Amino acid sequence: FLTSEFDLPEYSVRRRYQDFDWLRNKLEESQPTHLIPPLPEKFVVKGVVDRFSEEFVETRRKALDKFLKRITDHPVLSFNEHFNVFLTAKDLNAYKKQGMALLSKMGESVKYVTGGYKLRSRPLEFAAIGEYLDTFSLKLGTIDRIAQRIIKEQLEYLVELREYGPIYSTWSGLEVELSEPLEGVSACIGNCCTALEELSEDMTDDFLPVLREYILYSESMKNVLKKRDQVQAEYEAKLEAVALKKEDRPKVPTDVEKCQDRVECFNADLKADMERWQNNKRQDFRQLLMGMADKNIQYYEKCLTAWESIIPLLQDKPETK
């Protein structure tokens, strides 16, 4: 039972993951022309990941917090009714049920039910976005694999180090004058092991999830692009149908006009969102990669301290007996 609490000036409510999932679906439905931020992965393989471990819960919490912040920062999404209710309602489930009823009554959904119209060609700027997203998610996938591989190699290195350190301790037991220095080296290696463990944990808990989030983000953005294509296709098809009627109409029928509006709105919203997304992405990755560098620096600093501290111990001259 996952709970999350977040402080607003006036409200404090409890929500589960499935509530977040509901919110996201609602946002996608009600704001199809906008890019909705992603949620952390829904399904986790039982037995592989402990859904109740502190690390897992904390990682998820951070991701959910990010999700809400991104919506809050969005000029349109932040005013969304569903979002408001999500943040404030005491009983969200009642609203959910009500929402379903309302939906059927008022036809609130601005669902662009397009019946399989095919777009001839994507306008250049959206084609460029599509290509960018393809390459972008590809590169992120590669980085994800590299990071995982590094973590794996580090853990294997750690296994060997864990055997290595204690041997100095064993040796120390055989010696007299060398006893302290050898024991010192053993302890030092132990400290490096701890530092390495912390580094790998940090990478797993903080670095990988954000990468995966952005991959999911790209996927959902590509879907929005496809929806945009659909809307444009519908407009073009209807426009063509009108043109083919060979009537000398001075005016375009209203439903075709509506289609045109929809296309233009979609394009405008999407362009604005893309710009915002690019900016946020740049900041997010700047922070993420600087964080990765920082963690590595901290690891080496911890090891450096350990080794520097035993130099005086090693150089120490024993009292002459």
Add this chain to the structure above:
Amino acid sequence: MFVLVLMEDCLAKKMEITVSEAEKRTGRNAMNMQETYTAYLIETRAVESQNEGQCSPVDSLWRRYSEFELLRNYLLVTFPHIVVPPLPEKRADFVWHKLSADNMDPDFVERRRIGLENFLLRVASHPVLCQDKIFYSFLTQEGGWKEMVNETGFQLKADSRLKALNATFRVKNPDKRFTELKHYSDELQSVISHLLRVRARVADRLYGVYKVHGNYGRVFSEWSAIEKEMGDGLQSAGHHMDVYAASIDDILEEEEHYADQLKEYLFYAEALRAVCRKHELMQYDLEMAAQDLTSKKQQCEELATGTVRTFSLKGMTSKLFGQETPEQREAKIKVLEEQIQEGEEQLKSKNLEGRDFVKSAWADIERFKEQKNHDLKEALISYAVMQISMCKKGIQVWTNAKECFSKM
């Protein structure tokens, strides 16, 4: 490799010794088959006193590894009470995957060259060993050295392995200190072997960690191509990842020197063991001689008094076939008395020998212990310094990368 503490009057103070070069040679071996081997150039030069400004000429000759082995075997037999410095390993052992196990590999040859030089310096700075003529000739006389060594007949003096093993199991009263030393050297061998094996695995894994980071370089570069503002930062950060990945090669090469220092003491443990074995052999010899003497004395007594306390075939046969004549008995007693006298003298000298051996061996062992403590401390310090350097490099690279990321 190590800073050697030079004793007074040792050869190393009077003569500069280096093994300066290694060269691949081909020749014919004992079975007239063609073989490839490496020859090492030994250069020697008399050390001039500070007053004279002259530079004396350099003498040089070539030796191969098998000649070093011959020298060491000679020293082992001739000075059994000395902990004889070991040679660098014959074949590459404890290698991690990137190192070649091939004897002809240039890195292996180079490390062996250093090891051989170290061996010569250790012998030259040993107060006893450095005075040996054969050793001096090894350094200075190119031709006929092998014949000279063989003429000493040292191989004949060598104790057989079987004899030594036998003594180890049967000796009754070895010196306690030697027994302890034997255990120590066994455990030392065991712990250093273990350490070297695991260190090689650690090196292997560390290599993997560093090298995978090189992949970041490539992917950051590819990614930067589709970015506008982020591009430069990513690209330059990627370059630092490449630097990071490449840095491990030098780091691990330096660490090999540490491994070599440990190996030297792994082999030194064997030399310690050899001295202990010699003591056991001498002690066993002594015990056998004493036993023999006692039994002869007993025999003599029995013959003289006529009482038979011990069973002997002679005794039985004489009972069955009649006693021997008094003359025969007298003759026997005389022979035995001679043997007993000889035996007592031998026992005396063996006792003396044994005591001398223990005294001089123990003196060298004390010298060795001090050397070992000093050298291993130095090795640990240099290892720590290497680790510190590696950490500092790591901090530098990641700090540079962080700066690039900050400019994204």
